[in-house]
Amino acid sequence: MSGKNLINSCENCENCWKGFKCLTNAEIELINENRYEAAFKPGEIILKQGAPASNALFLAKGLAKSYIEGIGGKNLIIAIFQPGMLILSPGAYVNSRHAYTVSALTPVNACFINFDIFRQLVRSNADFAEFLLEDFSRKSLISNQRMVSLSQKKMQGRIAEALLNLSDEVYRSDEFEIVLSRQELGEMTNMVKESVVRILKEMEDAGIISAVSSVIKIIDKAKLKEISEKG
Amino acid sequence: MSGKNLINSCENCENCWKGFKCLTNAEIELINENRYEAAFKPGEIILKQGAPASNALFLAKGLAKSYIEGIGGKNLIIAIFQPGMLILSPGAYVNSRHAYTVSALTPVNACFINFDIFRQLVRSNADFAEFLLEDFSRKSLISNQRMVSLSQKKMQGRIAEALLNLSDEVYRSDEFEIVLSRQELGEMTNMVKESVVRILKEMEDAGIISAVSSVIKIIDKAKLKEISEKG
DNA sequence: TTATTTAATTGAGATATATCAATTATTTAA
């Protein structure tokens, strides 16, 4: 962690969580005065599964992954976090422990806010609370969707879904330089890296994508969607 | 649906959602005056995936299952609901659509409360809002846990986990008459009914459980836990 | 009660996916 390129104030932060729009100036100021910003290098751990969940976290810059360290050390990537996103471990409201590990995929700047202060704002500002409930709900819908994908889709469908998701939600482009290794792509889609390589090649041979090392280009998006939906 | 054996009032309801404890008498009264109670027979659908999510639902009596109707009509059971539980489709706060179907496993009595009223209470009562956030968080933790189980455990581990869960959380006994068919046990653990039968038999042969038609008895709980944890 | 439907069980064979081992690229560090 180093302290360079810090944000001056929450007020003029372009990447603040949308929920902050519900806050009064005084409340924003409270957050601004109580936040701690830190910079992480790629690969560094930002939150560790099992550690105390005493902060809410906001990603100001960069990309991060959350993943559950599962059985026999096998990881399952839960989400890719982008600037503007709230990272609030569900354990915060339950057992005060992080349910997953979060680590930086690129250089990351993140703001930590003490959970007690965050919680107080939730209690005192109904719009803010409702925004948080919406955020939780959205994540729950995504989580249900992923449960179905992981359990019902075959490898092709899972990879297709992951690529579409990266294209639509993360990189917002049909061509992108992916920061995830084949191993990590496997941890997102529940397959071993060798299978990821094989499926990507299969799709390349079929003219659906191009995947030259880390640059992925979606050529036939309609076909990719079909593979994703059919499973 | 029929209207017999209805509850007189939320105040003296033994199976009310614990979140109601946060409400004032006036708020309880508001709910009581605006609730609609209905009785369902086993197999009947209580909420339908995709239909408008305009109510919060409370289970007053019986058991219900929530399940996602997935790819090619394949179901994934998300949860077993018991009396006292809140059934609030995560879509309520997002797209006003039910993310899953809920159907009765036994005779069920359920109370419907208009979501606008429920939402108003969340906005006006911070303790209630916080209780709801806790409820959502708890479900999120369970959901993460299940995602790992479904994707990383082998069939034996998934069945072991399901049996332990039914024993600990639903029936609260090591011997119970299960209301789920082998097919449904498969929809909980992501396997075909034939595999469920084979694994149950295997565990019976190993002296870990006894499973005579619908009566399941856990004989060696320690061993079952070990199978569940090892995966 | 008997007939009919539905659920549970069993076995044989097919398939998706993992594992293992070897090779080649690509990064990173010296």
Place this chain on the structure above:
DNA sequence: TTAAATAATTGATATATCTCAATTAAATAA
């Protein structure tokens, strides 16, 4: 810039799980 480490790729084989088809048991309706 070269050496060392890490990541990607490929092929051969093993394994978990599903599919299909047949049979039996249990539940429901006539």
